[in-house]
Structure formats: C-alpha cells, structure tokens
Amino acid sequence: TDPAAVKEALRNGLGQISRPLGSHGVEPRVGVRALNRLQKLLVEETRFGIPAISHEEVLVGLMVRGATMFPSALAYGATWNPELVESLARAIGVEARSVGCHQGLAPVLDVSRDVRWGRTEETFGEDPYLVGVLATRFVRGLQGDDRDLLATLKHFAGHSWSEGARNHAPVHLGWRELNDVFLLPFEMAVAQANAGSVMPAYHDIDNESVHASRHLLTRVLREEWGFDGLIVADYIGISLLYQHHNLARDRAEAAALAFGAGLDVELPADDCVAELGEAVSRGLLSMETIDAVVSRIVVEKLRLGLFERPYVDAEKIDLQSPSTVALAREAARQSVVVLENRGVLPLDPAGGQRIALVGPTADDP
DSSP, X not given: OOHHHHHHHTTTOOSEEEOTTTTTTOOXXXXXXXXXXXXXXXXXXXXXXXXXXXXXXXXXXXXXXXXXXXOOHHHHHHHTOHHHHHHHHHHHHHHHHHTTXXXXXXXXOOOOOOTTSTTGGGSOOSOHHHHHHHHHHHHHHHHTTTTOSEEEEXXXXXXXXXXXXXXXXXXXXXXXXXXXXXXXXHHHHHHHHOOSEEEEOSOEETTEEGGGOHIIIIIIIIIITOOOSEEBOOTTTTTHHHHTSOOOSSHHHHHHHHHHHTOOBOOSSOTTGGGHHHHHHTTSSOHHHHHHHHHHHHXXXXXXXXXXXXXXXXXXXXXXXXXXXXXXXXXXXXXXXXXXXXXXXXXXXXXXXXXOOOSTTTTOO
16 A cells, blocks of 8 residues: 555544454554554544544453463353453453454344354344343453443344344334343443443344434434444444445445544444544535534543554563453353263263254265
C-alpha cells in the first residue's frame, strides 16, 4: 500500500481500527508497535488529534498469535459456573489490554434454538436465564470495574432462530417470544453489568432489518433499558441493507437508515459511512443525528482514557501467563459432562460389540 495514500486517507482521523493484530498472523510486539505508530499519526498529524478505538475478537480468548486459547462458549455454559466465567473473562481482558485492545467483540448472547445454525458453539446454550447470567458475568470480568475495555453484546437479537438456520436469513418471531427468550439475556447484561457496546444482527424480524430498527436500537436499548454505550454494526451489516435486504438503493441510503435508527459505528471498514455527506445533502439524514453519534463516540473514548493513554508498551505484552493457561485448563475440565456407565464400557471387540455411526457424513472424514 502507498504510504502517502494511506496518510491522505487518515488526514481527517479514524474512529476505529478492526482487529489490527487478529486479522492476520502478526507477531504481537510487531503489531503493537504498528498500532502505536498509527495512534501517534492520529494524535499528532490529524485535525482533531483523536485516537482510534482498536477492537479484537475475544470470545474464546484473545484471537491474537500467542494468546491463551479457552474452550468454546458452549463449554462455558456446560460448566454452570458463573464465577469461573467471570474469572476467565477477566484473564482475557488482561491479555487484550496488553496489546492495546479497547473493545472485545464478545460475549455472544444468542439463545440456541436450532443446532443446524453454524454458530451454535458461540452460544452459552439453550436456556435464556443461563445465557443471561453467564453473559453478565463475562461482561463484568472483561470490562472490569472501570469499563476501560468494552464488551460487545451480540447478536442483537434473535439471530440464532433464523429461517433454515442461515446466517443472514429472516427471523420469524412474535414480540412476546422475542422479549421473553432472546432479548432477556441482553437486558440482563445491560442492566446488571453496564455493557459498553452492542452489535445488531444481520437478519430482519417481521421484515424489519435489525440494523435499521429504531425500535430496537433506540427505543428498547437506549430509552427503555438505559444503555449508554456504543452500537456497532456487525461486519458489512450496513451494506446488507442495500445488497441483501433491499431496503436501500445505495450506500448513502443504507448509512442514513442505520445511523438514523441509532447505530454509532460501521464495522469493519467505511463502505457506507463514507457516504454520510451524500446522505445529508440528499436530505436522508440530519446533521443533528450525526452530531449525536459523534458525541457518543467521543464520550466513550474519554471514558476509556484513550486521550490520556493512546499507546501501549510493546515490552509489557501479557500472553499465556501460567495462571491464565491453568484457568483455561480448569474451564475445559469443568465443562466435561460425565455419563453413567451401565456396563457398556469398556467395549469388548472379541464379544462382537459394535458402534453404529449414522447419517450422511458418517463415512466422511
């Protein structure tokens, strides 16, 4: 990439950077130094001098080379141990902070309803209350007492009950089931753990795309629940408003719909947010709405301490400490479900005992 072109693109600043260490296999110290250089450019060579928020994936550990790998979230659910989940999230937060991460894209609060859904292992399970309790404790652990690292509740809401268990498919839900089953864990994590961020899901509910739902993003989240953090798009979620949902004719209209509904940040790039000026000029979005979005983002950066601490020490990266590795092992141990052996085991091949593997992939390695 041409450095001059990059510098020109950054001259007005940058709101956030998507997975600077996790999107490719970079050595952590190299990645942190590069992140520091970017922050230095933003602080010293742009009009406003505002540092960027850096986010990473953190559900089963910080998704960065050399970080500690934890079991799946489904295994977290199998432990039935809220204290353990809070402890492991706290350990993940330590690793994340040490590489300059300000926002973790976890936990997943989807309530499992169809095991064909390819993201079932990201969920805590099928019980709304269990999901809510464990998600609340995960948020408390990851964010810490000062909320100097944002947890991100996702995927808001009902994503795991999609038609055909497909990632972008519609969700057919009545409002009672939506509230009692799928919104409950989110409300618990907002009210009881002061979650710092929420990510809407790709789907639509009764033909209303969540990324364009003022009812869900503003009325429910902010006005009814008192959520005061950032609402960040799922990756390409705004683009899907014109590419998939056919709600918008182009990027500008998609941006107007999403930000007008209450969204704050487009992820992972600026495909639609770059057209906000066009949206305003066409009368699709007001400057008052944009001012409100900017205010929420800057306030959150102030809360995070980004202006006082825009850089991180590359020599103090804290990954795979013995205590964190031991915690991951303990989580795996507690997740194991032991079944009663009623004389079936051990199998006796000499006695002709056999196991049947049934299904279309039984003989597919």
